[in-house]
Amino acid sequence: xxxxxxxxxxxxxxxxxxxxxxxxxxxxxxxxxxxxxxxxxxxxxxxxxxxxxxxxxxxxxxxxxxxxxxxxxxxxxxxxxxxxxxxxxxxxxxxxxxxxxxxxxxxxxxxxxxxxxxxxxxxxxxxxxxxxxxxxxxxxxxxxxxxxxxxxxxxxxxxxxxxxxxxxxxxxxxxxxxxxxxxxxxxxxxxxxxxx
Amino acid sequence: xxxxxxxxxxxxxxxxxxxxxxxxxxxxxxxxxxxxxxxxxxxxxxxxxxxxxxxxxxxxxxxxxxxxxxxxxxxxxxxxxxxxxxxxxxxxxxxxxxxxxxxxxxxxxxxxxxxxxxxxxxxxxxxxxxxxxxxxxxxxxxxxxxxxxxxxxxxxxxxxxxxxxxxxxxxxxxxxxxxxxxxxxxxxxxxxxxxx
DNA sequence: TGAATTTTGTACTATTCAGTATATAATATG
DNA sequence: CATATTATATACTGAATAGTACAAAATTCA
Numbered sequence: 001x002x003x004x005x006x007x008x009x010x011x012x013x014x015x016x017x018x019x020x021x022x023x024x025x026x027x028x029x030x031x032x033x034x035x036x037x038x039x040x041x042x043x044x045x046x047x048x049x050x051x052x053x054x055x056x057x058x059x060x061x062x063x064x065x066x067x068x069x070x071x072x073x074x075x076x077x078x079x080x081x082x083x084x085x086x087x088x089x090x091x092x093x094x095x096x097x098x099x100x101x102x103x104x105x106x107x108x109x110x111x112x113x114x115x116x117x118x119x120x121x122x123x124x125x126x127x128x129x130x131x132x133x134x135x136x137x138x139x140x141x142x143x144x145x146x147x148x149x150x151x152x153x154x155x156x157x158x159x160x161x162x163x164x165x166x167x168x169x170x171x172x173x174x175x176x177x178x179x180x181x182x183x184x185x186x187x188x189x190x191x192x193x194x195x196x
Numbered sequence: 197x198x199x200x201x202x203x204x205x206x207x208x209x210x211x212x213x214x215x216x217x218x219x220x221x222x223x224x225x226x227x228x229x230x231x232x233x234x235x236x237x238x239x240x241x242x243x244x245x246x247x248x249x250x251x252x253x254x255x256x257x258x259x260x261x262x263x264x265x266x267x268x269x270x271x272x273x274x275x276x277x278x279x280x281x282x283x284x285x286x287x288x289x290x291x292x293x294x295x296x297x298x299x300x301x302x303x304x305x306x307x308x309x310x311x312x313x314x315x316x317x318x319x320x321x322x323x324x325x326x327x328x329x330x331x332x333x334x335x336x337x338x339x340x341x342x343x344x345x346x347x348x349x350x351x352x353x354x355x356x357x358x359x360x361x362x363x364x365x366x367x368x369x370x371x372x373x374x375x376x377x378x379x380x381x382x383x384x385x386x387x388x389x390x391x392x
Numbered sequence: 393t394g395a396a397t398t399t400t401g402t403a404c405t406a407t408t409c410a411g412t413a414t415a416t417a418a419t420a421t422g
Numbered sequence: 423c424a425t426a427t428t429a430t431a432t433a434c435t436g437a438a439t440a441g442t443a444c445a446a447a448a449t450t451c452a
Contacts, residue, residue, distance in 0.1 A: 008399080045400065200418075
C-alpha cells in the first residue's frame with residue numbers, strides 16, 4: 001500500500017456517481033455540493049482527485065462514453081446482420097434514453113444543448129463525441145450497405161440515426177411515454193433499411 | 197395616453213430580445229442582469245412587466261412559438277403537395293436550426309434538455325410545445341398520407357420528424373457545418389416520403 | 393517510536409445572482 | 423399648479439456557489 005492516509009473512495013465509482021448527478025440536473029444545475037453529498041466526500045478530496053467542476057465534467061463524459069455507450073455499441077460493430085444488429089442496438093439504447101435505470105436522455109446530447117455556448121472545452125469534448133458516433137455508425141452502414149435503404153448514403157444514414165436518438169433524448173427529457181420513444185426509434189428502422 | 201411616466205420599452209420587443217439571450221446562453225446560463233443589460237432596462241422594470249425569471253421564460257417560449265415556429269409551419273399546413281411543402285419547411289427550419297440569424301438550435305429542444313428535471317412549470321410548457329408539434333405534423337401527414345412512405349404511420353412519421361429536427365439542433369449546438377445539418381434533414385425527406 | 397506523507401474535515405472567502413426597498417422622474421387629471 | 427399615478431434608477435439583501443486555507447487524522451517507512 002502507498003504511504004499516507006488511505007482514500008475512502010474509489011475514483012471510478014466516484015466518477016460514475018458524479019455522472020448520475022450531472023445527468024439528472026445538468027451541468028449548471030449541479031452544484032459541487034450536490035456531488036460531494038452524493039459521493040459522501042469532501043470538496044478538497046474532490047478537487048484533489050479530479051480538479052474543478054469543469055475538469056470533473058470532462059472526465060465524466062469520458063466515463064459515460066466508455067461505460068454506457070461503448071458496451072451497447074460493441075455488438076453492433078460485430079453483428080453479421082444489420083437489421084438484427086440495429087434492432088438489438090435500439091433495444092439497448094432506448095432503455096438508456098428512456099431513463100429507467102439512469103436519468104433520461106443521452107448525457108452528451110443533453111449537456112451539449114445546455115452548455116455548448118458557454119464553456120469551450122466542454123463544447124469541444126461533446127462535439128468530438130458526436131463526431132465519433134457519426135464515424136462509428138457510418139462505418140457500420142458502409143459494412144452493411146446492401147441492407148441500407150438505397151435512397152441514402154451511409155454518411156447521411158449515420159447523421160440521421162444519431163440525430164434521431166438525440167431528438168428522442170429530448171423527448172424522454174420531456175417525460176415522453178415508452179411508446180413515444182419506441183415508435184420514433186422503430187420508425188427510423190423501418191425507413192432506413194431496405195425493404196425486402 | 198395613460199397616466200404616469202411612460203414606458204421606455206416595448207413589451208414585445210423586450211420579449212424578443214430576452215428570447216435571444218436565453219436562446220444563446222440557456223436558462224441557467226442567463227443571469228437577469230444579462231437580460232436587463234441587453235434590453236437596456238432595469239430590474240424593477242423587468243419584474244413589473246414580466247414577473248421573475250421563470251415567468252419571463254415561460255412568456256419567451258410563447259413568443260418563440262408564435263414568432264419563430266408558427267410562421268414557418270403555416271405554409272406547410274396549407275400546401276397542396278407534401279413533398280414541396282416539406283422541402284420548403286426544411287429550408288426554413290434548417291435556417292433557424294443552423295443559427296445564422298439567431299442562436300443555433302431549436303429553443304424548445306435545447307431548453308428542455310437543460311431544464312426539464314429542475315423546474316416543473318418549464319418542463320410542462322416545453323413538453324406541451326413538443327406535443328403540439330407532434331399533433332401538427334401528424335395532421336399534415338394524415339392529410340397527405342398518399343405521399344408518405346407506407347412503412348410508417350403518420351404518428352410515427354411526426355415523431356421521427358420532430359426528433360430529427362431536435363437532434364439536428366443538438367448537432368448545430370456542437371458547431372456542425374451547414375452540410376451536416378442539411379444532409380440529416382434531406383435524409384429524412386428521402387426515406388420518409390414514398391418513392392415515385 | 394517518530395518523522396514524512398497523503399487524505400480528510402471544517403471553516404472560510406469572494407463572487408454571483410434573484411429578487412426587493414426606496415427614492416426619483418415623468419406623465420395625466422382636477 | 424398640485425396631486426395621483428406609473429415607470430425608472432440605484433442600491434441593497436440574502437442565499438447559493440466555486441474554490442481554498444489550514445489543521446487533524448491515518449498510514450508508511452526509517
